Amino acid sequence: MYTYHFTTHSQQETEDIGCRFASCVRPGMTVAMYGDLGAGKTAFTRGVERGLGYQGSVTSPTFSIVNEYRGGRVDVAHFDMYRISSEEELYGTGFYDYLDGRMAVFMEWSENIPFAVDDTAVKITIEHGPGGERSITVESPEEIVF
Numbered sequence: 001m002y003t004y005h006f007t008t009h010s011q012q013e014t015e016d017i018g019c020r021f022a023s024c025v026r027p028g029m030t031v032a033m034y035g036d037l038g039a040g041k042t043a044f045t046r047g048v049e050r051g052l053g054y055q056g057s058v059t060s061p062t063f064s065i066v067n068e069y070r071g072g073r074v075d076v077a078h079f080d081m082y083r084i085s086s087e088e089e090l091y092g093t094g095f096y097d098y099l100d101g102r103m104a105v106f107m108e109w110s111e112n113i114p115f116a117v118d119d120t121a122v123k124i125t126i127e128h129g130p131g132g133e134r135s136i137t138v139e140s141p142e143e144i145v146f
């Protein structure tokens, strides 16, 4: 496992790390995101989309469960697993259809779906620091450069 660590002091800085991470996003990649409410998972994903050249807006798909961002360098399915707690519920969202390799899949609240995060996933954990900063840890089974 390769581990990369960053500390950011604003939403903009977190988006900028996401924007850099976009350079290693590929179709078929799954990215499991972890972190509390307001940690910055959506901010990171917004930066990824900027880096991919996606033109639209990026918000937490809390009610829709999944947003699709098409037209950037790689198409992305952005899941919010906040309301998902069982494999049956996950299945009902169509999640497994997104794993056919055509899109990259980003998942907020991956804490809720440990059964669906496999060894090939890149894991991104965002933690609140004592001074309001965010600690971002990226763990990848393969070496990545970004």
Ligand SMILES: Nc1ncnc2c1ncn2[C@@H]1O[C@H](COP(=O)(O)OP(=O)(O)OP(=O)(O)O)[C@@H](O)[C@H]1O
Pocket: 008, 009, 010, 011, 012, 013, 014, 035, 036, 037, 038, 039, 040, 041, 042, 043, 044, 060, 108, 132, 133, 134
């Ligand atoms: N260093 C930072 N990085 C990211 N966001 C920050 C940072 N410092 C402060 N913020 C603020 O924290 C919030 C992060 O919101 P965001 O929607 O990205 O979180 P989230 O992890 O997706 O939350 P949720 O679980 O509710 O979906 C924003 O209001 C942002 O302005």
Ligand SMILES: [Mg+2]
Pocket: 041, 042, 043, 059, 060, 108
């Ligand atoms: Mg979010």
